[in-house]
Amino acid sequence: MSAPVPSTELAARVRDGNLRAAARLITRVEAGEEECRPALAELYQSTGRAHVVGITGVPGSGKSTLVSQLARTIRADGRRVGIVAIDPSSPFSGGAILGDRIRMSDLVEDPGVFIRSMATRGALGGLARASLDAVDILDAAGLDIILIETVGVGQDEVDVVQAAHTTVVVSAPGLGDDIQAIKAGVLEIADVHVVSKADRPDAGKAVSEIKNMLMMSMPEGADSWYTPVIATSAERATGFDELRDAIDRHQAFLAESGALDGKRSQIAATRMLKIAEGLVREDFRRQREAELADVLDRVSRRETDPHTGARELLAALQSRIHHESTADPVQ
Amino acid sequence: MSRQQTLFSEEELKRIDDECADWERREVAAFVARAPERRDAFRTGAGLSVERTYTPVDNAGLAWSDVGLPGRYPFTRGPYPTMYRGRTWTMRQIAGFGTAQDTNRRFHYLMQQGQTGLSVDFDMPTLMGYDSDHEMSAGEVGREGVAIDTLADMEDLFDGIDLERISVSMTINPSAWILYAMYIAVAETRGFDLTKLSGTIQNDILKEYMAQKEWIYPVRPSLRIVRDCITYGAQHLPRYNPLNISGYHISEAGATAIQEVAYTMASTIQYVQEAVKAGVAVDDFAPRLSFFFVSQADFFEEIAKFRAARRVYARIMRERFGAEKPESCRLRFHAQTAAATLTKAQPKVNIVRTAFQALSAVLGGAQSLHTNGLDEAYAIPTEEAMKIALRTQQVIAHETGVTDVVDGIGGSWYVENLTNRIEEEVFRILDEVEELGGTIQCIDDGYFQRGISDSAYEFAIRKASGDRPVIAVNCFVEEGGDPEVETHPHDPETERRQIERLRRVRGDRDEVRVQQLLERLREIAEDESDNIMPVTIDLVRAGASMGDIVETLRETWGTYRETPVI
Numbered sequence: 016m017s018a019p020v021p022s023t024e025l026a027a028r029v030r031d032g033n034l035r036a037a038a039r040l041i042t043r044v045e046a047g048e049e050e051c052r053p054a055l056a057e058l059y060q061s062t063g064r065a066h067v068v069g070i071t072g073v074p075g076s077g078k079s080t081l082v083s084q085l086a087r088t089i090r091a092d093g094r095r096v097g098i099v100a101i102d103p104s105s106p107f108s109g110g111a112i113l114g115d116r117i118r119m120s121d122l123v124e125d126p127g128v129f130i131r132s133m134a135t136r137g138a139l140g141g142l143a144r145a146s147l148d149a150v151d152i153l154d155a156a157g158l159d160i161i162l163i164e165t166v167g168v169g170q171d172e173v174d175v176v177q178a179a180h181t182t183v184v185v186s187a188p189g190l191g192d193d194i195q196a197i198k199a200g201v202l203e204i205a206d207v208h209v210v211s212k213a214d215r216p217d218a219g220k221a222v223s224e225i226k227n228m229l230m231m232s233m234p235e236g237a238d239s240w241y242t243p244v245i246a247t248s249a250e251r252a253t254g255f256d257e258l259r260d261a262i263d264r265h266q267a268f269l270a271e272s273g274a275l276d277g278k279r280s281q282i283a284a285t286r287m288l289k290i291a292e293g294l295v296r297e298d299f300r301r302q303r304e305a306e307l308a309d310v311l312d313r314v315s316r317r318e319t320d321p322h323t324g325a326r327e328l329l330a331a332l333q334s335r336i337h338h339e340s341t342a343d344p345v346q
Numbered sequence: 347m348s349r350q351q352t353l354f355s356e357e358e359l360k361r362i363d364d365e366c367a368d369w370e371r372r373e374v375a376a377f378v379a380r381a382p383e384r385r386d387a388f389r390t391g392a393g394l395s396v397e398r399t400y401t402p403v404d405n406a407g408l409a410w411s412d413v414g415l416p417g418r419y420p421f422t423r424g425p426y427p428t429m430y431r432g433r434t435w436t437m438r439q440i441a442g443f444g445t446a447q448d449t450n451r452r453f454h455y456l457m458q459q460g461q462t463g464l465s466v467d468f469d470m471p472t473l474m475g476y477d478s479d480h481e482m483s484a485g486e487v488g489r490e491g492v493a494i495d496t497l498a499d500m501e502d503l504f505d506g507i508d509l510e511r512i513s514v515s516m517t518i519n520p521s522a523w524i525l526y527a528m529y530i531a532v533a534e535t536r537g538f539d540l541t542k543l544s545g546t547i548q549n550d551i552l553k554e555y556m557a558q559k560e561w562i563y564p565v566r567p568s569l570r571i572v573r574d575c576i577t578y579g580a581q582h583l584p585r586y587n588p589l590n591i592s593g594y595h596i597s598e599a600g601a602t603a604i605q606e607v608a609y610t611m612a613s614t615i616q617y618v619q620e621a622v623k624a625g626v627a628v629d630d631f632a633p634r635l636s637f638f639f640v641s642q643a644d645f646f647e648e649i650a651k652f653r654a655a656r657r658v659y660a661r662i663m664r665e666r667f668g669a670e671k672p673e674s675c676r677l678r679f680h681a682q683t684a685a686a687t688l689t690k691a692q693p694k695v696n697i698v699r700t701a702f703q704a705l706s707a708v709l710g711g712a713q714s715l716h717t718n719g720l721d722e723a724y725a726i727p728t729e730e731a732m733k734i735a736l737r738t739q740q741v742i743a744h745e746t747g748v749t750d751v752v753d754g755i756g757g758s759w760y761v762e763n764l765t766n767r768i769e770e771e772v773f774r775i776l777d778e779v780e781e782l783g784g785t786i787q788c789i790d791d792g793y794f795q796r797g798i799s800d801s802a803y804e805f806a807i808r809k810a811s812g813d814r815p816v817i818a819v820n821c822f823v824e825e826g827g828d829p830e831v832e833t834h835p836h837d838p839e840t841e842r843r844q845i846e847r848l849r850r851v852r853g854d855r856d857e858v859r860v861q862q863l864l865e866r867l868r869e870i871a872e873d874e875s876d877n878i879m880p881v882t883i884d885l886v887r888a889g890a891s892m893g894d895i896v897e898t899l900r901e902t903w904g905t906y907r908e909t910p911v912i
Contacts, residue, residue, distance in 0.1 A: 216782075216791035216792075217791055217792055218796075219791060219792040219793055219795065219796030219797075220791070220792030220795055220796065222796050222799065222800070223792060223795045223796045223798070223799035223800075226799040226800065226802065226803040227799055227802075229803065230802065230803060230806050233806055233807070233810045234810065235810050235811075235820075236810070236811065236812065237811045237812050237813070239810065239811065241807045241810070241811065244803070
């Protein structure tokens with residue numbers, strides 16, 4: 016067996032638009048292999064061209080069907096699409112019933128579509144980190160639009176959605192109080208609202224409820240973005256052109272209004288902070304277990320309080336960082 | 347729909363069309379080249395396209411029988427042949443606050459100022475069927491309207507007012523039949539002839555499910571109450587309107603002019619079906635159906651809306667329900683200017699807005715009119731604000747001369763064209779409602795709610811983005827905040843006084859008799875073929891409170907809950 020191709024070599028192929036190389040690199044990212052870090056760092060310079068769309072909604076809201084229909088609609092214009100699915104229930108993630116897979120087989124076979132599902136549990140270094148690295152790789156590979164499909168329930172998923180340029184929140188009629196399952200704040204971050212399953216008679220009520228909610232806090236001025244509410248029906252194949260147009264309009268709005276720069280720096284800030292948090296957490300989990308155990312012990316015996324305990328841990332970390340930066344840097 | 351010969355000959359239309367094309371090529375093209383128009387496309391408040399100007403070509407399909415004469419089918423030009431040349435519309439300023447005595451004083455004031463009809467606004471507990479001492483009522487008693495718990499309150503409300511001579515309108519819905527019963531009881535006690543009573547209870551429960559969302563019981567028993575009011579009225583109160591089918595709230599919730607008329611007519615069809623099913627001939631009750639529309643900001647469109655509503659109603663009643671009496675096909679309506687157009691900023695501008703809205707209601711042929719107070723974006727109106735609002739109507743009635751001619755705007759190429767387009771759109775929506783399973787099914791499925799929020803959302807975006815100018819809000823804004831406005835004071839003692847009064851009535855009544863009657867009410871409620879009105883009249887006479895009656899039926903019928911869908 017030949018030696019594995021170095022990640023820097025894969026990155027070069029990715030830049031040439033090789034999607035198989037992209038797939039292999041994503042696998043390494045997902046496995047948390049340190050070897051690919053420098054390659055990713057270099058690849059990052061080639062990103063920033065793709066429009067990233069986060070699509071979120073509770074299980075059962077019809078996200079996956081929506082994502083595949085939307086991908087087809089975008090493909091019809093000749094644009095290339097990446098799909099990153101981090102929903103355990105998504106058929107892209109392998110949890111599909113056969114019918115779903117068959118319905119999507121045309122997408123799977125289309126060379127202009129790249130589909131990747133991220134392992135939702137146990138992704139080393141955090142799901143959000145791995146997923147957004149995957150988005151970078153697809154961006155560098157020259158895909159025009161990248162759709163990230165997530166369940167809007169966990170913090171990781173919400174972080175991913177917030178790292179998108181355009182956020183699409185999918186609701187379905189008849190899910191009732193399930194809306195409670197969507198993490199607070201997700202409904203509000205939508206740039207585009209979709210009510211799926213519009214062929215159902217009660218879809219109208221869902222559209223009204225969202226519009227009524229939006230009217231309570233409306234931006235002002237001709238330069239503002241007014242969140243469209245779009246009803247789609249996969250069964251009747253309606254609403255998807257409208258959805259694509261809304262996403263395109265939002266992309267144009269970001270560029271023309273100058274909001275894109277702000278969005279980019281906000282995404283960069285969020286990602287950086289999240290990565291830093293992850294590194295600290297990892298540090299404690301892997302290397303400072305003994306210290307953690309000691310403080311934990313005292314906190315659980317009420318000898319010290321959680322707040323003071325946390326400060327103690329951070330102080331220990333800081334002195335270690337200081338020590339390392341003057342001695343031998345790791346990584 | 348059989349169309350008679352159109353108003354213009356083919357040759358004449360062809361000649362005009364050619365001239366229009368020539369005009370576009372020459373004058374218009376040259377002018378636009380020098381001074382472009384303000385927008386690429388113009389549209390009405392309801393979103394209908396507005397062309398540069400209108401000619402007979404835009405009314406090519408119009409037949410004389412579509413327009414006709416005032417007081418004659420299809421009543422496009424007005425319900426009566428002489429309209430305001432006989433008597434001007436009823437100037438009916440709504441009033442209600444505090445206790446019945448407080449409101450009674452305001453009524454006397456308004457009548458002294460020349461008001462010709464009364465209109466009662468009730469507080470939230472009364473509207474929702476709660477007694478003033480119910481825990482849900484805390485803080486709301488007498489605040490946004492007058493508090494009515496028992497017949498004693500109703501007697502005070504109309505003290506010193508001749509109910510045979512002035513018509514009284516009551517804005518009340520899920521608990522309307524109880525107020526209706528109280529009104530009848532008061533009139534009888536004071537010796538008035540029921541056949542001479544005129545007035546209106548709103549009682550339009552369907553629009554509550556569509557737009558205003560004030561309901562108590564599920565749809566079916568609620569509709570039965572309305573039916574009972576209609577059938578009771580048909581027998582006993584020939585001049586009283588037991589139902590006032592209302593587009594106003596649908597519009598204020600955000601619907602367009604077209605939706606306002608269409609949804610109102612969808613309700614109308616349902617009510618008529620209910621009454622007919624109960625065995626009352628359509629011509630026996632239809633003449634007492636009355637309507638309530640908003641008079642919105644889009645001047646010409648509103649006039650066209652009122653004209654179209656009359657024509658649509660006439661056709662529905664004759665063609666669908668086989669009404670034979672002209673009165674059954676004759677739509678009469680109360681209009682109110684659009685409260686949602688009033689602004690907190692520069693509130694005096696509201697007087698001007700209201701004046702134009704009132705003028706379109708008059709040109710559209712309203713039977714009665716309420717003009718909003720300039721301070722309604724702040725609180726319920728003060729006496730001064732109501733006086734100016736009333737004077738606005740008086741200026742239109744007595745100084746402008748518009749009352750001297752019937753349908754002075756009829757024959758306007760634009761307004762006739764708009765009238766036609768609104769009528770077409772209304773029938774298109776009614777067909778859709780029919781296809782989707784009818785009015786009740788559409789309420790259950792949220793069809794109307796969706797239509798309203800779609801329009802409301804679009805309009806809110808137009809306003810927020812500045813596409814739709816709102817003087818003092820998104821243009822001609824004044825720095826330095828809103829001026830001081832003298833607002834109507836709320837008397838914190840009202841609640842205590844009202845509760846004391848209610849408890850006194852409860853203490854004085856024959857409790858055994860009240861309980862027997864409530865038991866009887868329960869039995870009647872369970873028998874759909876029976877009429878709930880007579881026992882309700884007995885109950886209010888015996889001193890039963892609104893809450894006693896409402897709660898008893900809640901046990902039998904349950905309550906309506908809107909199902910959350912997302």
